[in-house]
Amino acid sequence: MVTANDVDTTPAVVYNFSNQGNPDGMFSLDRYTGIIRLARRLDYETRKRYIVGLQASDGIHTKTTSQEVIVVDENDHAPMFVQQSYKVSGGLEITTNNNVHLIFLLYSILKNQNFLPSYGNSEQKSI
DSSP states (O other), X not given: OOOOOOSSOSSOOEEEEOTTOSGGGOEEEOTTTOOEEESSOOOTXXXXXXXXXXXXXOSSOXXXXXXXXXXXXXXXXXXXXXSSEEEEEEEEXXXXXXXXXXXXXXXXXXXXXXXXXEEOOOEEEEO
16 A cells, blocks of 8 residues: 655545556556555566556645565465376384384375375384
């Protein structure tokens, strides 16, 4: 929102974009309240920042300013799997009270499904 103060009460202050102040037509501006809104969805991959040029005028006096809008990236791309399935396995060895515990894990990722962990047999050996 942009605001301007005018010492006299008439004519009322009106807000507009300055020349080339609305890059790519991405914003809309309420000319009577100064509220700035998005006219279209911002996309970080397309443009990372905008400089919005604004002016306030009572018909006699005009002042200009600019505001920088920084676009924040969001994770809007779902992961893509090339293979139909993936499997990863690994083991973990834990020693407690002279005993070694072996834990085997197997993870499967299937295309278009959730991440599925499977737990293998654990084995205990004395040292």
